[in-house]
Amino acid sequence: MAKRPTPTEFIIERDEGKCIACQVCVRMCSNDAHSYDPETDTVTSDSTKCVGCHFCETICPTGAIIIKRNPSEFKLNANWSAQVIRNITKQAETSGVLLTGMGCDKPYPVYWDHIVLNASQVTNPSIDPLREPMELRTYIGRKPDRIELTAHSPQSTEKNKIPSAMDYRLLTKLSPQLKLETPILFSAMSYGSISLNACISLARAAKEIGTFYNTGEGGLHKDLYEYGAHTIVQVASGRFGVHREYLEAGAAIEIKIGQGAKPGIGGHLPGEKVSEEISQTRMIPVGTDALSPAPHHDIYSIEDLKQLIFALKEATRYSKPVGVKISAVHNVAPIASGIVRAGADFVAIDGLRGGTGAAPTVIRDNVGIPIELAIAAVDNRLREEGIRNQASLIAAGGIRSSSDVIKAIALGADAVYIGTAALVAMGCNLCQRCYTGKCNWGIATQDPYLTKRLNPDIGTRRLVNLLRAWSLEIKEMLGGMGINAIESLRGNREQLRGVGLSDTDLKLLGIKPAGEAW
Amino acid sequence: MVKRIYIREEYCMGCRLCEVHCLVQHSKTKNIIKAYKGEYPKPIPRIIVEEKGYVSFALQCRHCEDAPCLEACITGAMYRDKKTGAVLCDEDKCIGCWMCIMVCPFGVISRNIEGKKIASKCDLCVGEEVPVCVKNCPNEAIVCEEEK
Incomplete structure (x- = not known):
C-alpha cells in the first residue's frame, strides 16, 4: 500500500532572490531536505x-x-487537532508506538508563570549585588541534626580576649557535601543519548563554574575522568558502565529510579548508536541495544533501595554523597520521605516537563505531575516529619530561566538540574527528534559527520555564559528582596505569591495569593 | 609576530561557508548576492575544503617559510610581504604560467582563468584584522593565532 500523504509539518521557504546556490544547506541537512540541481544551478527543498x-x-x-x-489546516475541531489526526495516521500506517524526544509539550499549566516574587520597598532595604557581596554557594548533602562546638583552642585560654570564630572547633562529623558555586547543576544526559562533544562541553562548563554535571546511565568515557571532581555518576536500572573506578571517579553517586519524561518505564539506546566507544563505556557489545529495565530488578521496596544506597556508600567508603533521582508522581512526597529515611543524601525530583532522548509520546505527555507541585509537596512532607535537613532536594524538569530557579528554591528546593536549557544553550531548537540520531546540531547523535558540529570549546563557552547570566539575574532578584544569600531564600515561600491560581493550587504550593500581605 | 591560520579538522563540518565568505571578500563588490549572481569575472574562493568520508578541513596557502612558489615564479609576481610574512601574488605581474601551481606542495593555488589568467591564492585578507574564513567559521574549525 502506498503511504498516504499527510500535510507536512513545516514549509521550507526559499527566497530565490537571495539564494546564491552555495549549497551550504544541502551539505548540512542530515535529513536531506535540500538538494542541488547542477543542470539548472539551483537548490530546491523538500x-x-x-x-x-x-x-x-x-x-x-x-x-x-x-x-x-505549514499553514495547511484541517477543519477546525477542538477535539481532533491536526496533531491528533497526524498521530492516528502515522499509527494506522506503522502500527508502532509513537516516539518523541525532549520534554512534554502539552499546554498543561506552568505554575512558574503563575508565581511572582517579592521585592523590598521603604521598610526594608534592597541590596545592590554589584556593590555588595551576594552568596549563591550551595551545599548538597545531608546536614546534621545539631552541631557541637568546642572552644578549647589555645587562643581562647588567654584572659580578657573576646573569642573569635577561629577559636571554635566543630566536633560534629559532617556528611560529605557537594559544593556548588551556583544552585544549578546539569541534568543527567548520558553519553549515547548525547554526543561526547556535548558531554565534554557540560563537564568543562561545570568545572569552570564550580558546579556538577551528571553522566546519566551512559558510563564515564575515558576522556571525562579528568572532570571527575565535577561529575555526578549515575547508577541506573541497566547498570551500564558501573564499575569501581566509575564510582570512585565521581564526586557523588545518583541512583536513578525514574525520569520525568518517562516515569515508570525504562530506557532503550538502539544498537545502531552503540559504537565502539559507547560499547566500551557502557560495557556492552558493539551494535547491541542498551535496554534499561523499567524497575531496578533488585529494588522492590524502600528497604531494597536502602541496601543499594549503603552498598554504594560502602563501595566508596562513605566519602561522597549518594542520592536518588525519582520522577514526580502522585505519591512523590511519601516516596521521597522513604528515600530520605533510607539514607539518601539528596533527592532529585524530575517533573512532568523533564526531557528525554527518546520516550513514547503518550508517556511523556500524560504521566507524572508538574515539578512545582512536587517540590512543594516533598518540602512540606520532609519538614512535617522533621527530616528536611537529612537530605538536599534537587528540582528538575522544565527549568527555563533564572526566575524558575529562584522560584524553585523559594518553594523549597536546594538546587535545580537543567537539561533542556543546557542543550538549547549548545544550539538545540527543540525539534524533538533526538530519537532519530540525526541531530543537525551535533548534540543528540553519534554520527561522526554530525558530532563534530559541536565544538566543545564553543559549547563550554555558551554553557558558562548561560550559568553566569542566570547567576547574575538570581543575585539581582535576591538583592531586590533584600536577601544576600540564597540560603535565606530556601523554602521561604512568603517571598512568593500566586496569580490566577485556584485555592487548591495555592494550598498545595503553600503560597498566598497576590494581594495578600504577610 | 607572524600570525598563522591553523586548522582544527576535528571540528570542520564541511559546510564550506569559509569558501563562500572568501569568495565574497575577494570579489569586486564584496556583496554576497552580487558576487555570486552578477560579477564577471566570477570570483573564486582561495580556500578549499578537502573532504573524505566524515573527515574534512579547510585548506588555504600555508605561507611557507621556504615557499617553493617564490622560487618557481618566473616573473617575480610572487613575493613575501615583509610586515606580515604572507606570500602574495602581484596580479599585474602574474602571467598565468602555473609554475607556482606545479610546485605548491599543498595544492592551494588555483587557476583563475575567467578574466586575465592569474594564479589565485590566499592573501590572509589584506586589510582585515582577522581573515574572513576564520571570522565566519561557524564552528571555529579555522583559527588565526600567533605562530607556535
Whole structure:
C-alpha cells in the first residue's frame, strides 16, 4: 500500500532572490531536505523531510531560508487537532508506538508563570549585588541534626580576649557535601543519548563554574575522568558502565529510579548508536541495544533501595554523597520521605516537563505531575516529619530561566538540574527528534559527520555564559528582596505569591495569593 | 609576530561557508548576492575544503617559510610581504604560467582563468584584522593565532 500523504509539518521557504546556490544547506541537512540541481544551478527543498530544527536557517549566509509551520489546516475541531489526526495516521500506517524526544509539550499549566516574587520597598532595604557581596554557594548533602562546638583552642585560654570564630572547633562529623558555586547543576544526559562533544562541553562548563554535571546511565568515557571532581555518576536500572573506578571517579553517586519524561518505564539506546566507544563505556557489545529495565530488578521496596544506597556508600567508603533521582508522581512526597529515611543524601525530583532522548509520546505527555507541585509537596512532607535537613532536594524538569530557579528554591528546593536549557544553550531548537540520531546540531547523535558540529570549546563557552547570566539575574532578584544569600531564600515561600491560581493550587504550593500581605 | 591560520579538522563540518565568505571578500563588490549572481569575472574562493568520508578541513596557502612558489615564479609576481610574512601574488605581474601551481606542495593555488589568467591564492585578507574564513567559521574549525 502506498503511504498516504499527510500535510507536512513545516514549509521550507526559499527566497530565490537571495539564494546564491552555495549549497551550504544541502551539505548540512542530515535529513536531506535540500538538494542541488547542477543542470539548472539551483537548490530546491523538500518540505516533507524537514523536522524544523532550523539548522539551515541559522547557517544560510544570505538568510534566504525561512522554516515556517505549514499553514495547511484541517477543519477546525477542538477535539481532533491536526496533531491528533497526524498521530492516528502515522499509527494506522506503522502500527508502532509513537516516539518523541525532549520534554512534554502539552499546554498543561506552568505554575512558574503563575508565581511572582517579592521585592523590598521603604521598610526594608534592597541590596545592590554589584556593590555588595551576594552568596549563591550551595551545599548538597545531608546536614546534621545539631552541631557541637568546642572552644578549647589555645587562643581562647588567654584572659580578657573576646573569642573569635577561629577559636571554635566543630566536633560534629559532617556528611560529605557537594559544593556548588551556583544552585544549578546539569541534568543527567548520558553519553549515547548525547554526543561526547556535548558531554565534554557540560563537564568543562561545570568545572569552570564550580558546579556538577551528571553522566546519566551512559558510563564515564575515558576522556571525562579528568572532570571527575565535577561529575555526578549515575547508577541506573541497566547498570551500564558501573564499575569501581566509575564510582570512585565521581564526586557523588545518583541512583536513578525514574525520569520525568518517562516515569515508570525504562530506557532503550538502539544498537545502531552503540559504537565502539559507547560499547566500551557502557560495557556492552558493539551494535547491541542498551535496554534499561523499567524497575531496578533488585529494588522492590524502600528497604531494597536502602541496601543499594549503603552498598554504594560502602563501595566508596562513605566519602561522597549518594542520592536518588525519582520522577514526580502522585505519591512523590511519601516516596521521597522513604528515600530520605533510607539514607539518601539528596533527592532529585524530575517533573512532568523533564526531557528525554527518546520516550513514547503518550508517556511523556500524560504521566507524572508538574515539578512545582512536587517540590512543594516533598518540602512540606520532609519538614512535617522533621527530616528536611537529612537530605538536599534537587528540582528538575522544565527549568527555563533564572526566575524558575529562584522560584524553585523559594518553594523549597536546594538546587535545580537543567537539561533542556543546557542543550538549547549548545544550539538545540527543540525539534524533538533526538530519537532519530540525526541531530543537525551535533548534540543528540553519534554520527561522526554530525558530532563534530559541536565544538566543545564553543559549547563550554555558551554553557558558562548561560550559568553566569542566570547567576547574575538570581543575585539581582535576591538583592531586590533584600536577601544576600540564597540560603535565606530556601523554602521561604512568603517571598512568593500566586496569580490566577485556584485555592487548591495555592494550598498545595503553600503560597498566598497576590494581594495578600504577610 | 607572524600570525598563522591553523586548522582544527576535528571540528570542520564541511559546510564550506569559509569558501563562500572568501569568495565574497575577494570579489569586486564584496556583496554576497552580487558576487555570486552578477560579477564577471566570477570570483573564486582561495580556500578549499578537502573532504573524505566524515573527515574534512579547510585548506588555504600555508605561507611557507621556504615557499617553493617564490622560487618557481618566473616573473617575480610572487613575493613575501615583509610586515606580515604572507606570500602574495602581484596580479599585474602574474602571467598565468602555473609554475607556482606545479610546485605548491599543498595544492592551494588555483587557476583563475575567467578574466586575465592569474594564479589565485590566499592573501590572509589584506586589510582585515582577522581573515574572513576564520571570522565566519561557524564552528571555529579555522583559527588565526600567533605562530607556535
